[in-house]
Amino acid sequence: MPTAEPDLAHASEGTAMSDEFTINGRAFGSRLILGTGRYATTEAMRAAVDAAQAEMVTVAVRLVDFDAPAGKADITEALPDDVLLLPNTAGAQTAEEAVRFARLARAGGLPAWVKLEVIPDQRYLLPDPVGTLEAAEELLADGFTVLPYINADPVLAARLEELGCHAVMPLGSPIGSGGGLKLRDSIRIIVEQATVPVVVDAGLGAPSHAAEALELGADAVLVNTAIAVADNPTVMADAFRLAVLAGRRGCLAGLMEERERGTASSPMSGLLGRS
Amino acid sequence: MTIAELLERLEITSRYALVERNGCPVPRESFNVVELAAGDEVVVARPVAGG
Numbered sequence: 001m002p003t004a005e006p007d008l009a010h011a012s013e014g015t016a017m018s019d020e021f022t023i024n025g026r027a028f029g030s031r032l033i034l035g036t037g038r039y040a041t042t043e044a045m046r047a048a049v050d051a052a053q054a055e056m057v058t059v060a061v062r063l064v065d066f067d068a069p070a071g072k073a074d075i076t077e078a079l080p081d082d083v084l085l086l087p088n089t090a091g092a093q094t095a096e097e098a099v100r101f102a103r104l105a106r107a108g109g110l111p112a113w114v115k116l117e118v119i120p121d122q123r124y125l126l127p128d129p130v131g132t133l134e135a136a137e138e139l140l141a142d143g144f145t146v147l148p149y150i151n152a153d154p155v156l157a158a159r160l161e162e163l164g165c166h167a168v169m170p171l172g173s174p175i176g177s178g179g180g181l182k183l184r185d186s187i188r189i190i191v192e193q194a195t196v197p198v199v200v201d202a203g204l205g206a207p208s209h210a211a212e213a214l215e216l217g218a219d220a221v222l223v224n225t226a227i228a229v230a231d232n233p234t235v236m237a238d239a240f241r242l243a244v245l246a247g248r249r250g251c252l253a254g255l256m257e258e259r260e261r262g263t264a265s266s267p268m269s270g271l272l273g274r275s
Numbered sequence: 276m277t278i279a280e281l282l283e284r285l286e287i288t289s290r291y292a293l294v295e296r297n298g299c300p301v302p303r304e305s306f307n308v309v310e311l312a313a314g315d316e317v318v319v320a321r322p323v324a325g326g
Contacts, residue, residue, distance in 0.1 A: 035326025060325025107300035108293030
């Protein structure tokens, strides 16, 4: 739910306006979280992260290829030092696998945060709610900051929040599909009921989708494919940044309600040519 | 051989090396301390680009 209002009357683009949201005590000024996958080059990815002004990005965990050139840098070395690295459990099909990925990442020195993904379904990449609940419970008990990726199921979101999850990440539409907020009505319910941040993640295909998510009251969005596969990822990242700002401001400014009938915007008195 | 020495032998010099030994994650701080034994199964992973 949108909370304290920043001084919008004096805000201009680029001003340090405090409209932060916090996850487990950590404040974020940017409401655009980036995935780092699917970019043509590492340089393109970094340029997008910079243009987005992202303060948190996801990374995946994968086996080292011992046949590959020695001394190869890992992806974190291409990222700004002050960006929070959010390890995901992408590839995990069970709770057990997800927990394993998260613990491995933490042991190796990555932040004890996890974007929890338990995805047995390879066609639509939809998350398994049961596996997600199981893994969340275990990881929370183990001291992780847990951000579960879920279908936009308000009851599931509430259950994960009750367990202690530090945010919920409902999908807009399947990962990489660019379908936008197909589940907007359910996301709206989650936003209404959640007392932890709501990050709409997956399926956002255009800046307008991100703006809409923020207008609905989501606290942030996570975007990967739409930026990575754009003709110009740097410009697209900036477009998403602006869209997130616009959507957030629209939300805070108080959106009008949709009406079925028309209501004139110009006065109905003093009409020329009327008796 | 310690895990640190193994990583050096494998020429893994990335900022993050994520290591499991016999199914258990090994804290980075222990890489210099943990001695590998014959038959140990070691898994080495690293952070990669991903959503």
